Structure formats: structure tokens, C-alpha cells
Amino acid sequence: MAPDARWRLMVPRWARRMPADLAAIVGLTLLTIGAVFLPFVQETPLRVVVGLPFVLFVPGYALVAALFPERGPPEDTDEAELDSAEGGITGLERVALSFGVSIAVVPLVGLVLNFTPWGIRLVPIVVSLTGLVVGLVVIAARRRAELDPDRRFRVPWRAWLTSARGELFEPDTRTDAALNVLLVVSILLAVSSVGYAVAVPQQGESFSEFYLLTEGPDGELVADDYPTEFSPGQGQELVVGIGNQEHENVDYTVLVEIHEVQVQNNSTRLIEREELRQFDPSLAHNETWQQPHTVTPTMTGERLRLTYLLYRGAPPQTPTTDNAYRELHLWVNVTQEGGATANVRPVAPASS
Incomplete structure (x- = not known):
């Protein structure tokens, strides 16, 4: 057989x-x-x-x-x-x-x-x-x-193989032989180029997503209906999130602060600050992190700035919105009576 x-x-x-x-x-x-x-x-x-x-x-x-x-x-x-x-x-x-x-x-x-x-x-x-x-x-x-x-x-596999074998190994003329060699070299180069492109893909734009969410009436997380009225010592729930699209592992630091600021002539001057929370997530590429937390300010006043600062690695000794990698904030009132809500003005993520 x-x-x-x-x-x-x-x-x-x-x-x-x-x-x-x-x-x-x-x-x-x-x-x-x-x-x-x-x-x-x-x-x-x-x-x-x-x-x-x-x-x-x-x-x-x-x-x-x-x-x-x-x-x-x-x-x-x-x-x-x-x-x-x-x-x-x-x-x-x-x-x-x-x-x-x-x-x-x-x-x-x-x-x-x-x-x-x-x-x-x-x-x-x-x-x-x-x-x-x-x-x-x-x-x-x-x-x-x-x-x-x-x-x-x-x-017709066999017919194709027989024809290909004859064309490659038994050419009629030297010109045909040279063209066959050129064809094989071209195919090898094309396959090698595609293989290299797949094995070593070019990295796209690197950035980190940074956002705030709240829990809607149906339990879903939404980017809407943010609390802006607080009472001293009484907390309200928010969810801060990070999406790592940096093409590498990143150790982040998130600072949650409330600022008393003075706005004059399109410039903002920091008068007083209070640090509320700090988070230190470590994310791999394409990994997402979301952290529910309670915001409980003790500083009182109107038009206070609830600020979220994102840093890659440890924050500087004096963190500010200017030296942060990403920044989010919303304007809140911390008074003895609260209740109303309004929308946040988040800063859109920028590419690095």
C-alpha cells in the first residue's frame, strides 16, 4: 500500500x-x-x-x-x-x-x-x-x-501544484527563471513585511482617561446629575475613574481636594485648600479602574471648587491644577442646608 x-x-x-x-x-x-x-x-x-x-x-x-x-x-x-x-x-x-x-x-x-x-x-x-x-x-x-x-x-490542487512546480523548477527560458526568482523574492519580502507589522505594531496615541460618574436612579453609572450642594460633615457619593491607554503599566495618584478660590480677570487664585481623599491605583495598559467614594467636606462657603488631580507616579509637594497630569472639578456650595444638583464641567482627557 x-x-x-x-x-x-x-x-x-x-x-x-x-x-x-x-x-x-x-x-x-x-x-x-x-x-x-x-x-x-x-x-x-x-x-x-x-x-x-x-x-x-x-x-x-x-x-x-x-x-x-x-x-x-x-x-x-x-x-x-x-x-x-x-x-x-x-x-x-x-x-x-x-x-x-x-x-x-x-x-x-x-x-x-x-x-x-x-x-x-x-x-x-x-x-x-x-x-x-x-x-x-x-x-x-x-x-x-x-x-x-x-x-x-x-x-484543482494537484493541477495547480504540478503547474507551479513546472514553472518554478523547469522554466522554458532564462527570462522565465529570472522572473520566477523575482516572484519568490517579492513574496518573501511581502510576507516578511506583514509579519513584522503584526509582530511589532506601531503604538497609537497614548493617553489616560479621567472621569467622574454618579449613580443614576436605575443603579447605572452616568456622567450626569452631579451633587453640588453639600452640608458640612455630610457626605455624598461620587465615582472617579481612570482608563489606562498609555501602552505601559502606570502607577497613578488621585488627589481629591476642595479649594476656596478667587476668580478675577479670567485668572484663578487659590486661597485655601482641604485634602479629602487620596487613591493610588496601579493599572496595566487597557485596564480601567473605578472607585466609589464619599465626599465629605468640612470647609464651608459658596462657589468652592471640588477638584480631582491625577498624577503619574507620586504627586509633587505642592499639587496644583497646573502641574497635574489630568484635572477635573465641579463648583459646589458647602452650607448648612443643601440639596440641589447641577452638572459638572469635566476637563476632557488630553493626549500625552
Whole structure:
């Protein structure tokens, strides 16, 4: 028995009967699942290298295979014969449609997930696309099996390999040989460039998000309805948050202070300050931190400035709004009687 025949017997029967292109689609799907979820692989460039072809090509190819199980006319068929051909599409049309259909199908899957309890997240997206691809592959295999063997679409792998081997290793002229070498070098350079771009991606803009939230009537955190009326010694709840987009681990310091200030001629002069709280979170890149806390001022007065100062690392000996990395504030009244609320004027995050 030939080695190739012995190798094929090791493959399950259902896999031997599956068309080669559909088996490759299933294999790429399984490879994508491994690259996305395996702990020692998901942080490597393989996740992008495998994931992009899966998203941009595989769902569309599976759908096109299910819709068009017939073989198409040969590439060199003239126009009259092409018009009389029954069903099927050419290989080039099949590939082009696969990209176009994938670009249309994947957003539709995301749109449907948006209206489900799972939402548009990694696990639901991967599970949905995997289920869609496997279902379409089963339909495509079933429809091909119902056709006569001479009408079924099949990828001419062996013909392509024989032709490529002949072109590369048995060129007709020296010019063809030189062009073949140039083609191989160009492909290697292109693959190397893409691999380097994936393995060493350029960092985007670095910044830190800094924001204040309150708890709404339904329990959700919202950037609205901030308390501005306080009574001495009586606290009110706020939530301060940080989002690290600095592409590195950062040790932050958050100072919560209340200031008595004097505003004249578009300038602000600090008269008195009171430190209320300090937080020292340490965040990895793309990590978010939110801290509920109670603001309990003892300084009294009107138009006091409740100020949040964010620093990378330890704060200076004299923290100010000018030397802070980020700053948020709202104007409050601390009197014996309180109750009204108004909106905060947060300072928008700036890039570093």
C-alpha cells in the first residue's frame, strides 16, 4: 500500500469524504479558535495572522460554497459558451464573492448579537461565526454530494501544484527563471513585511482617561446629575475613574481636594485648600479602574471648587491644577442646608 493511501486511512471517514476546500475552511476555523482562546497563543501575533483571513474570507466562502455547489465553466471559455453554461461560477468569481460576502455577513452577525443578552463581545462573536461557518459547510458538502461527480465543484490542487512546480523548477527560458526568482523574492519580502507589522505594531496615541460618574436612579453609572450642594460633615457619593491607554503599566495618584478660590480677570487664585481623599491605583495598559467614594467636606462657603488631580507616579509637594497630569472639578456650595444638583464641567482627557 502506498504511503499516501496509508495516511488517508488515518483520517476519519467523514473527513475523507469532505471536499478539500471545505475541509480547509473547517481547519482554518479551528485554528482561529485556538489562536483566540489558547492562553499561550492568544497574546501572540498568530491571533491576528489567523483571525484576519477568517473574518475577511471564511464566512463568505462557506456561504458561496453553499449557494454554488456546481463547478463553473473553464477560465478560457468564450462568451457564447459562458452564456449557455448551467449554474456554477468561475474560481476567480468564487474568491471575489467570498471577500465581498464576508464583509457583508460579519457586520450582520454583530448587529444581531447587539440585540441579544450576550452583546458584541469576543466569545459570542467567535461562537456565532463558527456556528455559521460549520452550518454552511455542512450544507455545501450535502449539496455537492447530491450532484453528479462531473458537475461538482472541486479545487484543482494537484493541477495547480504540478503547474507551479513546472514553472518554478523547469522554466522554458532564462527570462522565465529570472522572473520566477523575482516572484519568490517579492513574496518573501511581502510576507516578511506583514509579519513584522503584526509582530511589532506601531503604538497609537497614548493617553489616560479621567472621569467622574454618579449613580443614576436605575443603579447605572452616568456622567450626569452631579451633587453640588453639600452640608458640612455630610457626605455624598461620587465615582472617579481612570482608563489606562498609555501602552505601559502606570502607577497613578488621585488627589481629591476642595479649594476656596478667587476668580478675577479670567485668572484663578487659590486661597485655601482641604485634602479629602487620596487613591493610588496601579493599572496595566487597557485596564480601567473605578472607585466609589464619599465626599465629605468640612470647609464651608459658596462657589468652592471640588477638584480631582491625577498624577503619574507620586504627586509633587505642592499639587496644583497646573502641574497635574489630568484635572477635573465641579463648583459646589458647602452650607448648612443643601440639596440641589447641577452638572459638572469635566476637563476632557488630553493626549500625552
